[in-house]
Amino acid sequence: MIYGHDPRTGETVGAALPETDSAGVDLIVSAAAAAGAAWRATPAAERATALEAVADALTAHVDELWQLADQETALGEGRLRGEVARTAGQFRLFAQVLRDGGYVEAIIDHADASLTPPRPDVRRMKHALPGVVAVFAASNFPFAFSVAGGDTASALAAGCPVVVKAHPGHPNTSERVAKIVRDALPYPDLLGLVQGMQAGIDLVQHPAVVAAGFTGSVAGGKAIQRLIDEREVPIPFYGELGSVNPVVVLPSAPAKDVATGFAGSLTLGVGQFCTNPGLMFVPEGDELRKALAEAVEGTSGGPMLAERIRDGYLGGVERLGELQLLAEGKPGEGSWAVTPKVFTADLDTFEEKLPRIAEECFGPASIVVTYREVSDLRPVLERLEGSLTATVHGTDPEEAGEVVEVLGRKAGRLIWNGWPTGVAVCWAMQHGGPWPAATTTSTSVGATAIDRWLAPTAYQDWPEALLPDELKDDNPLSVPRRVDGRLQV
């Protein structure tokens, strides 16, 4: 049986939930596949309406949901209410994406007999992958990256049914969210939920599964990739894995603002963000160092989401202990509570300890590396692994020099004078990055996340009567299209 736990006490909370056995996984995936056949044939505008019904249902249950999730995560009312709103907002964004229609990337090349060889009429658009999407929920966002998270919302939007492997950190919240979403969908089986590690293995190896999404650790991502490698038919794996999120503070940046912002971003949600700033390069000098120490000392820790995550943090902090401790916050309260810690080293010492020292330590810990000249940074930045984000602080863009070009190859999102925690749900967001930040070049947040669950089909001299509406001559759905090489809106 699977139990939720209260991070404040370490005690079990909520109902005992059975693990889903292999037969159960097969039933759930098969039901999802059957519902998916009808969903795939449902016009985009109707799918949009269904997504909005899900958003409404989540919003209507926010009072119940935040309390349930708080018992299992200790993330608190404000954060959890906001997260439910964000989760509903993700469904609403994808409803917009569907109504816009640009996501199918419709292209029409009319026949041209004057070419050598003559060109037939060729039309292309993207459709949902023909099967079930497996989603592995994350621990740290019990709504926005879990059962009804961005992977689920974008896959449902694309036209795919989804089966989620619940995260053991919030099993009761997972069950409740699944029930709410299923009740709001036109075909409830479009969303399935399985519990337990073996169920996750069975899920990703099920023949009806055509793609998998995952948010979690590098080790977890590698384990799922190995399971996929064992499949007879390979499937795409969209994993959003670890990230150290380097920050470069230029000499012109105001010390106090940087210190305050850093301490806040580092300790938000007990540092349990994949976009947590785990590494910061700052110019040598006492002022910033002192401001940083003061700001960190003003922070407090708190209980982490799970015992295993707490243990992982303590291990990471021990590893970082080979550097000098710059400052620590106040200890948090609760059974699985931890203390924010910031370590420091000069650039040479840090470089000597690469790459191991720069591995992600999930939680409120970071390394502050001091440099002499901005131009000294390049060789060290070149040696960093891929991250979800990279940030620069400064008042003069020219001061950044080569730093910008290097960071542009190291991260999926570049931030100026801000902090990486907080990922806006919008059309332009990119939440991904070079390995090991992500397993592909795709994003798991924002409008283009839908593209992961689509595949193109070309139609050659295909009869008008059999063409999808998006490709018919008179464009009945008014979708943006590229016709004979020119984009038309």
Add this chain to the structure above:
Amino acid sequence: MIYGHDPRTGETVGAALPETDSAGVDLIVSAAAAAGAAWRATPAAERATALEAVADALTAHVDELWQLADQETALGEGRLRGEVARTAGQFRLFAQVLRDGGYVEAIIDHADASLTPPRPDVRRMKHALPGVVAVFAASNFPFAFSVAGGDTASALAAGCPVVVKAHPGHPNTSERVAKIVRDALPYPDLLGLVQGMQAGIDLVQHPAVVAAGFTGSVAGGKAIQRLIDEREVPIPFYGELGSVNPVVVLPSAPAKDVATGFAGSLTLGVGQFCTNPGLMFVPEGDELRKALAEAVEGTSGGPMLAERIRDGYLGGVERLGELQLLAEGKPGEGSWAVTPKVFTADLDTFEEKLPRIAEECFGPASIVVTYREVSDLRPVLERLEGSLTATVHGTDPEEAGEVVEVLGRKAGRLIWNGWPTGVAVCWAMQHGGPWPAATTTSTSVGATAIDRWLAPTAYQDWPEALLPDELKDDNPLSVPRRVDGRLQV
């Protein structure tokens, strides 16, 4: 040493070429990476001009090139001149793609303080993958899918340097094409060439390689995937593998046209196309059967590209020998010549022998399966593996019934009343399909092939001075963009 061979005689032809050793591969990849840093920073319009210079150079050398390739492939003047033109045309198409600018998929979301939480300014576009693209050349298109083929053209267009592993079927042609392309590029090292199987292994495992393209067999594709799985940092693998390309002939289709078209498509280029029609479902009855037999008997075989490919064909034909022989063409002339063969079975017999019987047999062989009712086809079509193409012949679209929906999940390109050989190079082409037709959902032919070598970056509150031109407020390059949710051209 590596030698070219004349398929008409089996004798060696041209110069003896050394295999590239590991140190050589490292030098070539490193030189490509160095040239790539400058190329990546080159504006799209200048890359377009360079691609056109490559097209001009290939065209200028067509007399020399077709003769060289004919010695190594026996594909003949007409086909090879046409293929050089196609290859130059691919470079010209990508020059258009670069000038259009839509390929970067620019998106701008302006800051919005009225939202909860407030949204920062977020802008997103795609850039070239930061490193070298490895391309594994195919045997059957010594120009269009080889050293200067679609993978190379699209990767150079994206802004990536390329190192090609030459196909041993045309090593001298490969060297000459590489020289011509290198001389036409602003940085010759943007294109490298390596020879030999071990060189291919070293290439795909080189740390500076960030993606690989491949056109070839399922076995070859799996072997490269295994090599990639051994890498410390995984990379995307864009393989276009085997395909059986099913054709469904509806009762309304005119027998004579189908028979003539089928025999022509089957034997074009000695059947050495990945889009060869290897499987055709026809209604029971003597008329079409007789017309097919006559048409096939009117064809002639010819020498295949390599001894190994000829042996593979003979093995495939032996496997198909468990079915009834419907007809065969005239034997071809030359050392590695083969004879076109068409086998037949009824639907039940064919279904019993699935999936093995439907594996691709590369060359001019096919299976004609007879059915009673169109509605009988669905369960059999459901059991077919993914293909690059699926074709329907008929005069009444309604007659196709459920066939269309099933084929839509089984192939990347759907063709009506045409034949799958011949892949138009245009904006809307999709040359790919479900596994094992391809390893991803991408295309290796047509404008969107460039997308394989690109990755998105988001810029958050990024200073105008540091933004790429494609994302600057006044849109100096006039690229199509999505601004605050609306596509603008």
